[in-house]
Amino acid sequence: MNKRALFKIAFLAWALILIATNANSLDYPHNGINNIGCDSCHFIYGGEPSLLPPWTVHTPQDIDDTQFNTLCWSCHNDIDAPYMRTHSSLQIDTSYGNWTVECKVCHNPHYQRQFRAYGSASYLYSGTSISVTNTTITKTGAGWTVDAYKNLIVIPNIAKRDYNYKILSNTSDTLTVEGPIDLTKATAGNTFAIVYGNLIKDSIDLSKITITPSKSGSKTTRFFNSTLSKSFADGDATYDGVCEVCHTQTTHFRNNGGGSDQLHTNMGAVVGTRCTNCHMHVNGFMGMGGGVHKTHVTDEKGPRLACVDCHGSYTPMLADGQNLANTTVCNNCHSVSGAIVAKTFWQTNQGNWTTVGGESSYCGSCHDETPGNSKKDGTGEMAANIVGNNTTYGYFVTGHGKTTGSYQRLSWQATMAYGNSAANKQCSACHDLTSQHYNSANKRLKAGYENDSSNSNCKQCHDPGTVAIGAPQWYTTYAEYQNSAHKNKKCSDCHDVHGASGTYTGMTKGDKQNLCYQCHKDPASGGIQNNAISGASLADDIQQAFSLSSKHDLGTSFSVNFESYTLECVSCHNVHIVTGKYWDAASGKSPVSRFTSNTAVWGDASGEKMNDYAGTGTYQKLPDDSFTGAQLPDYPTFCLDCHGENDSWTPPNPPASHFGIDWANDPHGKQSANAPDA
Incomplete structure (x- = not known):
């Protein structure tokens, strides 16, 4: 008979004796109270290591997925018992290579070895009971803090240490346990003891840790409490804490005292505190603890x-x-x-x-009207308001995060029209949420989505062939924009892609003409010079021109082809394509786009000049005008999109807000010059 067969027979005999004579031969929690016996984990007729059940044999998915761990996880699955990840490089990192510590390296699944090895030194409390029932142990005058010993282990009679139980709660003098207590083994007058438990071994064999190069030797382990002396890492010169004995390379709590910050002072005074407050077992003791x-x-x-x-x-x-x-x-x-x-x-x-x-x-939660701050005292970087009030404006209302429906009409559209369909973009569409959050030069934008001079971000969606090209369309192509008068401006100079600037249409940073006035203002204050056609002495910038008494009244209502509109800067100027100021006509540039065809520049090409409007007639330029009919845009056709000559009116008071030019009664259009006029 070979040795393996003899071992099986001996093990079977031992198991049968234990089952027959002592249901509590195993310590809590792996004992009869939880319906656990030898045969729960061992297949006595099998051929696997330690007689593990055949079903534990499998192809490992990773270094933690061992045969022994599989057995543990069959119960520790968050249904029968709490799930715990093992301590390994999969949970921590690979700074020390690939390594793993099986459950059985630190835990003895059969016995509470700490109190069995160290006796009274491991007791958190001991005394003589005055009463023992199926579920309680009472000690008069104990003076315990309520529930101070909850979830720890009590041995009702230290002379019968095989009989130990989980404490469910305690009052000042009574322990309530998960019973029933075997009253043939414990009675009033016995000395009882409370111990920490957790099935921690009294000696850990370092060679059982899977790591390259391998470790060797065994380390005595004393684990009597969660804090103070003989806890996880109590900081004394005897390196026997369960969080010390294995560490040979760590910065903190090495098993020889040689860590560069041995006592973990970067965290403050943590010696003797509960390591698992920050290094939780459920996370494989990964640093930074639970939660997030x-x-x-x-x-x-x-x-x-x-x-x-x-x-x-x-x-x-x-x-x-x-x-x-x-x-x-x-x-x-x-x-x-x-x-x-x-x-x-x-x-x-x-x-x-x-x-x-x-x-x-x-x-x-940070990027709203009550923004977060990068420092707890409020002295750090304020989070930009992106979400707005999330009701009337903000990223998910007026910005690219709007999920359903349509945006407000663009200001050049008919008043009853709809804007573009909701973009339904999440923050992560443009931002890399895994990148550095603070002090990020590129605002955490993904590669290819930079807010650069090439407008890489916006081109991802707004160029032909991409997704954001549905009607109504006002932006055409990036090539046309690069040929426009505004080519040196980034899209984000005028547009707030988050929609957080206000309830403005088109995600602009200002409302209608107020956006234009941010640049088209007094040149003396850094604005752009735009001389009035009648001369700079009358007005040298757009904002000044619209402050005069004779002007188009911005915001006034008018109708064209039975549709109602409001008059805006963009009614006449598509800012994405217009190529220059009116005095750039000699260079083939034009500042206007037609109201009825506003995705093309008007007056910059053959067929759109004053000579073309004159037809067989002759364009007579003004005496002080340097432009020829071949150079000057066809402004009459441009104007007649709104001032149609078929519209009738009676000077000097037009009957409607919109009327045309009456060439018979008003050949120079003086009466019409202020139309539309509410």
Whole structure:
């Protein structure tokens, strides 16, 4: 008979004896109270290592997906027991190469080795009970803090240490446990002990860690409490904390005391604190703890905060001494309203806020009318208002984030017309949300979406052949724009792609003529000179010209072909294509586009000159005018788009707001010069 067969027989006999004689031969939680026995994890007729069940054999998906871990995860699945990731490079990073620590390296699944190995040194409390029932242990005058020992382990009779139970709650003198307590093994008058538990081994074999180069030797481990002495990492010169014994390369808490910041002082005074406040087991002990710590501290897309920015001198409470629900520490970064929403997503996986709440909620929690700040004291960089009030204006109302319907009509359109269809673009359409959030020179724009002199961003969608070319169309091609008088202006000089400047049509940065006046104003104050046709002595800029008594009244209503319109600068000038000022006519340039055909420059080509309008007649230029009929744009045809000669009127008071030129009664159009005129 070979050794393997003998081992199986011996193991089977041992298991049967245990099952028959002692349902509590295993320590809590892997014991009969949870309906767990030897055969829950071991297949005694099998041939796998440690007699693991055959179903644990599989093709691993990664280095964590081992046969032993598969067994653990069969229960630790967040249904039967809490799910926990193992400690590995998959959860942390590959700074030390690829490595993984199986569950069984740190945990003994059968026994609470700490109290078995170290006895009274491991006790958090011990005393003599005055009463023991199926579910309670009472010690008169104990003076315990309510629920101070909740979820820890109690041994009702230290002489029978195989019988131990989970504490569900405690009052000042009574422990309530997950029973039933075996009253044949524990009675009043026995000495009981409370221990921390968690099935941590008393010695960890470093050679069991999967890493290259491999480790060797074993380290004594003492883990008696979550804080203070003999906790995760208590900072004394005996490196036996469960978070110390394996570390040979880390900056903090190395097992030889040689870390460059051995006591983790970059986090403040953390020695003897609960490491899992920041390095949670569910995350594989990844730094930055639970929730979205990583987003706030280390990720490029986050604000790169230091721990003290939020926590101050408190661990783990927040800087104002409050817990997450009550703290105001979040308000400066997220705004008061945004912080309320932000807190609800703290404990969810990264990205859930954008998935559940959408980017309007996620990005808008800072980028709204009560903007967030990059520093908790409000002295940092203010978030730009992108979302606006999210009701009458803002990215998701008047900007590219509008999801359904149509935008307001463009100001050159008929008053009953609709604007373009909603763009329905999320922030991530243009921005790389994974890139550095603050102090980003390119505003986190994706590659190819730069807001540069070539207008790369806007061309992604607005050039022919791309997506944003539906009617009504006013922008034509980038080539025509580059040939226009405004070619040196970026699209974003006039347009706010976020729609956050106000309730302006076309996502402009000003309302109608007020946008134009930002440049077309007094040259003495940096504006552009535009001399009146009658001479610069009358007006040398557009804003001045429209302040005179004789002018087109901007905003007045008129009708053409039974459609109602309002008169605006863009009724006569398509700013994307007009090529020059009126005095540039000799160079083949023109400042106008026809009202009835406003996607083409008027007067810059053959067929659109005064000689063409004159036909067989002769264009008679003014005595002081240098332009010939072959150079000057055909302004009469341009004007007659609105001032149609078929419209009738009776001087001096026209019956309607829009009327035409009466060549018989008013050959020079003096009476019509101020039309349309409300």
